[in-house]
Amino acid sequence: MTMHAFSHWLKNIDNLVFKFPKIFLTVIAALTLFFAFQVPKVQMYSDFADLLPQEHEYIKLHNSIRDTFGGANNVVMAVVVDEGDIFTQQTLARIHRITQAVDNVSGVNHNLLASLTHRTSRKVWLTDTGDVNSQPYYDPLKESWSDTELSKLRDDVMSNPRVFGLLVSPDLKAALIKAQFNEGQLNYGEIFDQLQQIRDTENADGVSIYATGQPMLWGWVYSYLDQLFLIFTTTVGIMLFLLIIYFRRAYGILLPMFGITISAIWGLGILSLLDYNLDPLTLVIPFLISARAMSHAIQLVQRFYGELEEVDEPREAAHRTFDSLFRPGSLGIVSDAIGLLLIALGSVPINVKLGIYASLWAVCVVFTVLIAVPLMLSLLPKPKPAAKRLAAEDALFGRVAAVVANRHGGMVILGVAGVILLVGAQLSSRVQIGESEPGSPILYLDHDYNVSSKVINERFPGSEELYIVARTDKKGGMKRPDVLQAIEAFQNHMLLDPELGGAKAVPDLVKQVNRIFHSDDPRWAIIPDTEAYVGGLMFAYMASSPVPGALKEFIDTDDQVANIVFFYKDHQAKTIRRAIHRAKEWINEPANQVDGLHIELAGGLVGVTAAMNESAYESNMLIIPLVLALIFVFVTWFYMSLHAGFIMFSAMMFCTVSTYAYMGLAAIGINVNTVPIIAVGIGVGIDYSIYIMDRIREETAKAQGHLQSAVLRAIATTGKAIGFTAACLIGGVIMWVFISDLRFQADAALLLVVMLILNALAAMFLVPSWVMIFRPSFIGSARYDDDGVLYAEKPQTA
Numbered sequence: 001m002t003m004h005a006f007s008h009w010l011k012n013i014d015n016l017v018f019k020f021p022k023i024f025l026t027v028i029a030a031l032t033l034f035f036a037f038q039v040p041k042v043q044m045y046s047d048f049a050d051l052l053p054q055e056h057e058y059i060k061l062h063n064s065i066r067d068t069f070g071g072a073n074n075v076v077m078a079v080v081v082d083e084g085d086i087f088t089q090q091t092l093a094r095i096h097r098i099t100q101a102v103d104n105v106s107g108v109n110h111n112l113l114a115s116l117t118h119r120t121s122r123k124v125w126l127t128d129t130g131d132v133n134s135q136p137y138y139d140p141l142k143e144s145w146s147d148t149e150l151s152k153l154r155d156d157v158m159s160n161p162r163v164f165g166l167l168v169s170p171d172l173k174a175a176l177i178k179a180q181f182n183e184g185q186l187n188y189g190e191i192f193d194q195l196q197q198i199r200d201t202e203n204a205d206g207v208s209i210y211a212t213g214q215p216m217l218w219g220w221v222y223s224y225l226d227q228l229f230l231i232f233t234t235t236v237g238i239m240l241f242l243l244i245i246y247f248r249r250a251y252g253i254l255l256p257m258f259g260i261t262i263s264a265i266w267g268l269g270i271l272s273l274l275d276y277n278l279d280p281l282t283l284v285i286p287f288l289i290s291a292r293a294m295s296h297a298i299q300l301v302q303r304f305y306g307e308l309e310e311v312d313e314p315r316e317a318a319h320r321t322f323d324s325l326f327r328p329g330s331l332g333i334v335s336d337a338i339g340l341l342l343i344a345l346g347s348v349p350i351n352v353k354l355g356i357y358a359s360l361w362a363v364c365v366v367f368t369v370l371i372a373v374p375l376m377l378s379l380l381p382k383p384k385p386a387a388k389r390l391a392a393e394d395a396l397f398g399r400v401a402a403v404v405a406n407r408h409g410g411m412v413i414l415g416v417a418g419v420i421l422l423v424g425a426q427l428s429s430r431v432q433i434g435e436s437e438p439g440s441p442i443l444y445l446d447h448d449y450n451v452s453s454k455v456i457n458e459r460f461p462g463s464e465e466l467y468i469v470a471r472t473d474k475k476g477g478m479k480r481p482d483v484l485q486a487i488e489a490f491q492n493h494m495l496l497d498p499e500l501g502g503a504k505a506v507p508d509l510v511k512q513v514n515r516i517f518h519s520d521d522p523r524w525a526i527i528p529d530t531e532a533y534v535g536g537l538m539f540a541y542m543a544s545s546p547v548p549g550a551l552k553e554f555i556d557t558d559d560q561v562a563n564i565v566f567f568y569k570d571h572q573a574k575t576i577r578r579a580i581h582r583a584k585e586w587i588n589e590p591a592n593q594v595d596g597l598h599i600e601l602a603g604g605l606v607g608v609t610a611a612m613n614e615s616a617y618e619s620n621m622l623i624i625p626l627v628l629a630l631i632f633v634f635v636t637w638f639y640m641s642l643h644a645g646f647i648m649f650s651a652m653m654f655c656t657v658s659t660y661a662y663m664g665l666a667a668i669g670i671n672v673n674t675v676p677i678i679a680v681g682i683g684v685g686i687d688y689s690i691y692i693m694d695r696i697r698e699e700t701a702k703a704q705g706h707l708q709s710a711v712l713r714a715i716a717t718t719g720k721a722i723g724f725t726a727a728c729l730i731g732g733v734i735m736w737v738f739i740s741d742l743r744f745q746a747d748a749a750l751l752l753v754v755m756l757i758l759n760a761l762a763a764m765f766l767v768p769s770w771v772m773i774f775r776p777s778f779i780g781s782a783r784y785d786d787d788g789v790l791y792a793e794k795p796q797t798a
Contacts, residue, residue, distance in 0.1 A: 018319050021375040028372050032262055035269025042268050044225070044278045046188065046218050050350040051612065058611035062603040065469060068556055069112075069563040069603070073181040075195065075213035076463045077102065078174050078456045082206045085172035087154045089145045092117060094202055095175050096140050098209070101198045102179050106190050107215075111552060112180035116157065116167050120553075123156050124516060124541065137163070162509070165502060166567075169459040176460060181215055192219020210452035212463055214605070217440055220449050221280050224741050228283065231739050235287075235732040239294065242728050247301070251383050255373050256297040262368040263293035267361030276353045281442070284736060284748045285340075285358055285680055291732050292336060292687070293365045295725040296329055299691060300373045302721040308383070318378035322371075328694035329370045331638050332687035336362040338634065339627045339679045346619035348612070351676055358680075403765075405711040410769030417654055417766055424657040430664030433620075434573030434613035434671055441669070442744040453570075461501025461567035466579055467603030468564045473596040475558040479535040484510060484527045486594040487564060493586045494566055499575060501567040506554040513537045535559075563603075571609045573669060580610050616671045623675060627682050628652050635690070641778035644693070647770055651689040651762040652682055655755060662754050668747055677748050681755030688722045688763035696771055697779045705780055711768045719764055726760035 017024055052059045079086065079095050086092065096117035103113055115121065117138035137153060145153075154172065158164045167176050181191070195216060199209045239260075243253045267286060271278060278286070303325055307317035337359040344355025403409040443449050456463045470478075470487050477483055488507040495503055511525040514537055518524035528534050538559070555562045568575055580601065586592055587599045602610055628649060636645030659678060668674060695718035699710035733756070736749035771779055 017371060017375065018315075018322065018378065021378055024371060025375050025379075028262075028367055032265055032368075035266050038269040038272035039265060041272040042278055044280060046221065046279050046281070047277065047350075050277075050279070050353070051348060052608060053346075053348050053611055053615035056611040056615055058602045058607050058614075061469060061600055062467075062608055062611075065467065065561075065563065065603055068561075069467060069469075069553065073214050074465070074605070075102070075179045075181070075191075075211060075215050076456055077177040077179075077195070077199075078210045078452070078459065079177070079202075080174040080208045080210065080455065080459070082208070085154070086116075086168065086175050087150045087172065089150070091175075091207070092138055092145075093140075094204075094207065095177070096138060098198055098202055099177050101201075102177055102195070105179070105194045105198075106187060107181045109180040109182050114167060114176070114178040114553075116163065116175050121163055121167065123160070124513070161512070162504065165461060166504065171459070174459045176456070188215055188218035189222040191215045192222065195219070208455075210455050212449060212453040212456055216452075217442060217449060220443060220447070221742060225280060227740060231735055232287075234739065235735045238731045238735065239291075239728050242724070242731055243298075246724050249305075249383055251377065251380065252298075252301045252305070255301050255376065256294040258376075259297035259365075259369040259373060260290045260294040262372070263361070263365055264290045266364040266368055267357070270360050270364070271357045274353075274357055276357050279350055279354075281742075281744060282350070282354055282676070284733070284745060284752065285354065285676060286361065288680065288729070288733065288752060289336070289340075289358060289361050289365075291729050292362070293369050295687070295729060296333070296365060296369045297373050298725045298728065299329065299718070299721050300325055300369070301377070302717070302724075304374070304377050305383075306717055314380065314382045315378045318374045321377070322374040324698060325691075326370055326374075327638070328690050330366055331635065331694075332690045333362060333365050333370070334634055335631045335686045335690065336365075336680075338630050339682050342623045342626050342630070343676045343679050345623055345626070346615065346675065348615055348619070351619070354676055404715070404768040405708050405772060407773055410772040413765050413769040414773065421654060421657055424661035426661075427664040428657060428660035431660055432573045432669045433617045434571075434576060434609065434669050441671075441747070442742060444741075444743045447741075447743075457501075457569035462569040464568040464571045464575075464606050465604035466566040466568060466606035468566070468583060468607075469600045469603065470562040470564060471598045471600060472560050473598075475560045476531075476535070477596060478506060478555050478559045478562050479531045479538065480596075481527055481529050481531065481534060482594055483597050484534065486592065486597055487562065488527065489592065490583075490586050490599060491564060494579075494582055497578060497582055499568070499578070501569055503567065504553075504565040506562045509541065509554055510534060510537055513541050565604070566606075568606055571606055573613060576606055576610045576613060579606060613671065616675055619675050620670050620678075623679050624656065624682070627679050628656070631682075631686060639778050641776065643774075643776040644778055647693060647767060647776070648686060648689055650770065651759070651766055652686055654762050654766060655758040656682060658758050659751070659755050663751070666747075666750075668751065674748070674751070677751055678755075681752055681759075686759065688726065688759050689767050691718050691722060692763045692767050693771070693779075696768065700779050707772060707775060707780060710779075711772060715764065715768065722760060722763055726756055729756050 052062070054060075054063075077098065079091065079098065081091055086095065095115065099113070099115040099117050102108065102115075103110060113120070117136075117140070119136050121137050123135055123137055137157060157168055158172075164170070167178075169175070192215065195211055196219075199211060202209055236257075240253070240257065243256055247253055264286075267289060268278075271286075300321055304317055304321045307320045307324075308314065311317050311320065340362055341355050341359035343358070344352045346352065346355075404413060440450060440453070453463060468490075470483070470490075472478060472480070472483060484507045487505055491503050491505050491507065494500060507527060510527055514528060515521065515525040517537070517540070528537065553563070566579070568579065583599075583601055587601075601607065631652065632645040632649040635648045636642055638644070656678070659681065662668075663670075663674075692714060695714040696707075696710050699713045700707060703709045703713075730753050733749045733752050737746045737753075740746050740749070770776075
């Protein structure tokens with residue numbers, strides 16, 4: 001199909017739509033009513049599993065061991081005293097009460113609770129008869145403790161490396177309560193409320209209680225959901241105010257608000273029909289899609305008013321508006337949908353869901369705005385004449401037009417853009433895969449959650465755990481001395497990392513029990529040389545404890561799989577890369593291979609985050625180039641011109657590279673949450689360039705090939721609308737920065753603001769400058785035929 005035939009086909013669609021306006025509007029109204037009934041069924045919650053790339057080998061390991069050794073859904077609470085140490089009757093009783101209360105929190109795994117006062121923390125010793133015995137360090141039934149008994153308890157704890165340092169801080173001023181939660185659709189809000197109630201109840205003068213971990217993090221996120229009403233109300237108010245200032249006429253105010261409302265109803269209805277949840281962290285994206293619906297409506301109303309001044313008949317003006325803007329508007333929406341749909345190519349479920357429902361949401365704008373608004377304008381009464389525009393407003397866009405509508409100005413603009421690209425490429429190299437600072441980037445550094453993480457990591461080996469699994473081919477393989485020696489060697493290799501806080505593994509336990517059997521002589525803290533001896537030590541330890549599964553934190557019930565735990569103080573990108581690199585370095589060394597033993601990566605929060613980072617990197621390397629490439633293909637096909645595709649590709653590259661440069665300067669990492677923001681920003685922002693390029697082409701046809709006057713006219717009309725729509729979107733999105741207590745939402749909003757500004761600048765300056773300097777033939781040869789259809793006089797090959 002030639003460009004001319006394609007244009008005629010679109011013209012026939014235009015005529016069909018306007019031949020039956022009431023029928024089309026009735027269908028749209030009926031669908032809106034249908035979707036409105038689905039909206040109340042939408043659920044807003046976070047599912048931790050949705051954040052994990054389920055096909056990644058680390059996540060498969062995580063899923064296989066989480067019920068045995070624990071997963072990444074853990075809470076770490078710390079009781080810290082200001083004066084003295086924790087070995088007082090009051091403080092120990094407080095630690096015990098907190099431990100018992102945490103054990104009663106919804107969703108907790110009762111078998112994986114750890115605390116100094118918990119029944120699983122036990123003193124082990126050799127009796128006079130040669131038996132191994134044990135008892136809990138803390139007896140909750142004991143009514144009073146003498147100073148001598150407290151001093152003995154302190155000494156006993158300090159002699160056990162599995163408690164001292166891991167559950168009790170080296171300075172003896174803090175104790176940990178660690179809990180694992182069963183993964184799935186946990187009620188994070190309920191868990192958070194229960195944990196916060198524990199903190200409030202047990203707070204006292206001279207005692208501080210801190211809490212960190214994924215359930216606490218998501219609980220804090222949930223606690224700020226009430227802010228959404230304030231954010232949305234403020235945003236709508238700002239947009240409404242800007243519409244009143246700009247249009248000062250009813251249609252210009254009401255129809256864009258109609259567009260954002262109907263688009264939101266359709267989008268949420270689709271979300272409900274797909275049975276997807278709305279995740280609090282991704283709310284900025286659906287909000288932006290609805291706001292883009294308003295942006296398209298602004299373009300339509302602005303063009304309608306312009307056409308009405310020429311023809312003075314509403315139906316004709318609306319029809320001409322539809323003829324002119326349906327094609328570039330549809331192309332812009334397709335670009336939006338491409339950017340959104342490609343997000344689903346990633347391996348993280350939350351982004352797969354987001355890509356599917358958001359792309360469908362974006363496509364709905366074709367019906368709810370591009371078709372509905374012109375049809376409504378054709379049926380509504382004729383509006384009053386426009387008020388005189390502000391002189392300063394016309395002067396501003398006149399100066400912009402004067403700069404870009406001549407070759408010298410265009411050369412300067414393209415030269416500056418080239419320099420920005422080169423500098424941006426250098427700054428882009430600073431962008432990290434993963435987090436670039438300690439704590440959670442979802443919340444601010446001074447937030448209670450990040451303060452808790454900092455305190456715990458300063459006093460203990462680390463709250464961020466890396467699980468590495470040792471697996472043998474046969475049951476009972478963990479009793480083999482050569483297997484235990486290999487695990488110990490691997491553990492020692494990892495401990496050479498000065499940033500690693502500590503480690504816990506079955507060889508340490510075996511050596512400790514062996515030492516106990518030899519009158520607590522430190523020289524016997526070694527791994528025995530026979531499998532039977534190792535098995536005997538393990539059995540003796542289990543027999544000494546009345547608690548079922550005494551070895552469960554170290555090995556499984558078949559003695560075939562062992563968990564090696566490493567404690568890190570953060571899960572920054574550099575920390576995770578170093579940890580995984582060191583582990584692979586030892587595993588891949590042939591000299592370290594032991595027959596029948598396999599070391600597998602990786603679980604715990606550090607392992608899970610490593611998988612998420614690797615997935616984010618792969619998604620970024622796949623999705624962003626595909627967005628650029630497919631938009632290039634669609635634009636090229638739409639205009640039957642490679643040059644048209646290249647212009648849009650250049651504008652996208654400028655904005656994308658500049659965005660990465662900003663991320664490098666602002667220390668925003670590439671992760672599972674930021675990749676969708678970048679993809680959406682590219683797709684949404686390219687609308688501006690499409691609108692301005694198409695208007696230049698249209699005005700060139702009217703001016704019989706005179707490019708300079710076409711550029712001047714395009715900037716004075718469409719350029720002004722682009723400037724206003726960008727201001728509206730920025731004015732709305734920016735409120736997330738000032739109001740939201742969730743740092744990620746604020747950072748994501750600011751990132752979108754930067755992308756919107758960059759895309760608006762590219763449309764206003766780069767595209768017209770390129771057209772003026774290189775004079776692409778698909779624009780220069782554009783003409784109208786006798787039917788009013790826009791086409792190119794010459795076949796387009798470039």
